[in-house]
Amino acid sequence: MLSRDQVLHVARLARLELSEEELEVMAGELSGVLGHIEKIGELGDLEDVAPTSHVVAVENALRADEPRPSLPREVVLASAPDAAQSGFRVPSPGAAPA
């Protein structure tokens, strides 16, 4: 069973905040799922098995390093929640009290 502190730690890493109620549910559900997942431990020693991250054998895909047009700035900024001075405006990273 994941502890409350473990769940809070993972939530901080994931940039999520959980209410007290969500925290309890999440701890129970994650523990339940991990209980099933931990069965892959039963497979024994996999020391000599190479991990697979990409399934289809493919050589490096390279292309000529030629400049191509990007999307126009105003088109990209049209989706921004807060655009200012041709950029994305965000709150200060240091505005919060310590």
Next chain:
Amino acid sequence: MNELLELTAAQAAEGVRTHAVDPGELWSAYRERALADELNAFSWVSGEITPPDVERNAPLAGVPVAVKDLFCTAGIPSQAGSRILEGYRPPYTATAVERLVSAGAPLLAKTHQDEFAMGSSTENCAYGPVLNPWDRSRVPGGSSGGSAAAVASGAAPWAIGTDTGGSIRQPAALCGIVGLKPTYGAVSRYGMIAFASSLDQAGPLTRDVTDCALLFGAMVGQDPCDSTSLAFPEPVGLPTATDLRGVRLGVPEELSGEGIEPGVLETFHDSLDRARDLGAEIVDITLPHAPHALAAYYLIAPAEASANLARYDGVRYGLREPAEDLLAMYTHTRSKGFGAEVKRRIMLGTYALSSGYYDAYYGRAQKVRTKIAEDFTAAWQVCDFMVSPTSPGVAFELGAKTDDPWAMYLNDYCTVPIPLAGLPAISIPNGLADGLPTGFQIAGPAFSENRILDTAHALEQAIAFDGSKARA
């Protein structure tokens, strides 16, 4: 009902080509039908009264297509079933969609899905669940549930979706239609809102196998914008096989016994008998690591998702929750914008990747992935295709599995080993159990889609599934 809606997409295309069908009338008939949809299949339906100019000799000949919400479509809402992307209109279009449009299929509609393709019932859609056209008290499967329901109910001639652990094949099975998950790399992922990048693959959901081949042929190909995409090694042909002489179908004990509902098993065995009658040889095979595929998948996919979904931070697009400082803005935005299942998977993936747990979870899952791929390689020594039920059960009632994540994940039991190995697989309608469709899954080696489609076509003729009830 308008008789144009009864044509398969390939028949409609042939009709347009021979001037027997007017593409404007076809467009209007489907647009009106889509606007009248009562299953919540669509997130957006085209406002165009007349279709764009149709090139009658184009491969898809003006037959309109519905597209899962997570494909970016320029200027058209692309929300991936999430509140965090509510109203988002991307500045560009996914390559797969562009290919379909340039092959002559105008964009009819976008379809609802589980949020970020995480789910097996489309109940995780932030815009309400999609209903199954066979029984509206039941789910259509997921995550491409809107595409499956739209095609099964006759509200779209054909559609595309994405499959990460079964998200094309399982809803196709539960809605009584055909769904193909292609070989990893066969279709460009550019412009697909990412879930798990080493697994995600786009493919068709269609009324029959011929439609599937026709749509698939228009989607494949290398794309300079997706460095994992590959050139399809041969032209995609329309299937013609009517028998299965010389075809060896391998039945893995691990995916065809325990955990499968009796009604589903019965229709599976009926179809094996039909395959035998068509000349196929049925051989017993073993995929010893397949029972561990679900565990490996639910580590790898959430781990990749936790990284992919880090981009939803309220800065460049989508929802922003105002806050005093940057970190609070991130956390408020993500906590409000993501639904419960997405949060669960981000948490699971973050945990699996976190310091001290990486080797035991993610690292180990990647090794299991290798073992699963080796199981398939060994199987191809004794059979041409692996066959199994697509889903362990038929469509379940809304709400039946929402309180138990693992019960929901078990829907992917038979589909999930295949994407872990990067292989192609199709689900075709297999008959009815308790009045609800079941699916027959055929998986093959990488890039064997043409042979899979041929095999599926021969079996489809023998099964002679009648899906008209869902379109009534």
